[in-house]
Amino acid sequence: GQQVMQIPQYQHVQEGEDFTTYCNSSTTLSNIQWYKQRPGGHPVFLIQLVKSGEVKKQKRLTFQFGEAKKNSSLHITATQTTDVGTYFCAGNNQGGKLIFGQGTELSVKP
Amino acid sequence: KAGVTQTPRYLIKTRGQQVTLSCSPISGHRSVSWYQQTPGQGLQFLFEYFSETQRNKGNFPGRFSGRQFSNSRSEMNVSTLELGDSALYLCASRTGDTEAFFGQGTRLTVV
Numbered sequence: 216g217q218q219v220m221q222i223p224q225y226q227h228v229q230e231g232e233d234f235t236t237y238c239n240s241s242t243t244l245s246n247i248q249w250y251k252q253r254p255g256g257h258p259v260f261l262i263q264l265v266k267s268g269e270v271k272k273q274k275r276l277t278f279q280f281g282e283a284k285k286n287s288s289l290h291i292t293a294t295q296t297t298d299v300g301t302y303f304c305a306g307n308n309q310g311g312k313l314i315f316g317q318g319t320e321l322s323v324k325p
Numbered sequence: 326k327a328g329v330t331q332t333p334r335y336l337i338k339t340r341g342q343q344v345t346l347s348c349s350p351i352s353g354h355r356s357v358s359w360y361q362q363t364p365g366q367g368l369q370f371l372f373e374y375f376s377e378t379q380r381n382k383g384n385f386p387g388r389f390s391g392r393q394f395s396n397s398r399s400e401m402n403v404s405t406l407e408l409g410d411s412a413l414y415l416c417a418s419r420t421g422d423t424e425a426f427f428g429q430g431t432r433l434t435v436v
Contacts, residue, residue: 216384224365246422257415258368260424303368307422312381313358317367 217242219306221316229324234291236319238304246307247280247287252318253300261289294323327352329418331428338435343404346431350397350418356380357399358425359391362413371414374399406435 218241228234238247246265250258262271264280264287271278277290287304301318308314330349338344350357358381359371370383374393393399397418403410411434417425 221367248424250425257427257429258417258425259427263424305368305425310381311356311375311422312370312373313417313419313425314370315360315368317365 217306217308217312217314219304219314219316221304221319223319224317225320225322227322227324228294230296231293234294234298234321236289236302236304236321238287238289238306238316240285240306240314242306242308243284244306245284245309247284248305248307248313249278249287249289250303250305250315251300252303256300258303291321294321296323296325299323329416329426329428331414331416331431333431334429335432336434338406338433340406340408340435342406343402344406344433346401346403346414346416346433348399348401348416348418348428350399350416351426354418354420354426355397356419356421357393357397358417358419359399359401360415360417361385362415362430363411368415371401403433408435411435 248263249261252258269280275292301320303318305315356375358373360368373381377393388404391401413430415430417427419425
């Protein structure tokens with residue numbers, strides 16, 4: 216079945232450093248979504264990418280969707296303590312199934 | 326607009342028992358998906374219901390089942406509970422392939 220792999224599983228950074236998490240799907244996706252889950256909270260939607268090669272920015276966050284629509288990345292520039300949490304990618308296949316990656320847990324040391 | 330509501334928030338059950346969790350989606354959302362979250366395993370897809378029909382299913386044993394009612398509310402049932410079923414169970418509602426809105430989850434502990 217469809218699998219979505221995400222690396223790394225954990226990332227510890229010093230405040231001000233950059234952070235990147237990568238997502239790979241075993242199948243071509245119709246779109247990909249990114250979510251953030253704060254400690255003790257539930258996943259909250261960040262963004263959706265639909266087009267091949269699409270790049271979107273939200274302040275210090277940059278999201279990319281690969282040309283083959285099978286991989287994606289989230290890059291955070293100059294991390295802040297408010298960025299702490301687990302970041303998940305989630306791929307939509309043609310059947311409407313939303314499959315999540317394992318998530319990358321980001322900790323930021325002030 | 327009210328968000329996704331899951332009840333109960335916390336539950337403690339004994340091995341071998343069964344449990345039913347409830348999810349009320351956002352008004353107008355006909356798709357409800359259920360996920361199991363455990364440390365290090367991310368969000369494992371259980372199943373998705375759309376207009377009272379199971380549209381997609383994950384790789385969980387038959388002890389995990391669900392249903393959806395005509396008002397889009399959904400229930401998830403786990404029979405013959407095992408220690409490994411201890412997890413946070415999240416439901417999410419959405420329309421089409423758009424963003425998923427998650428509830429706060431039900432924290433199930435099996436002892």
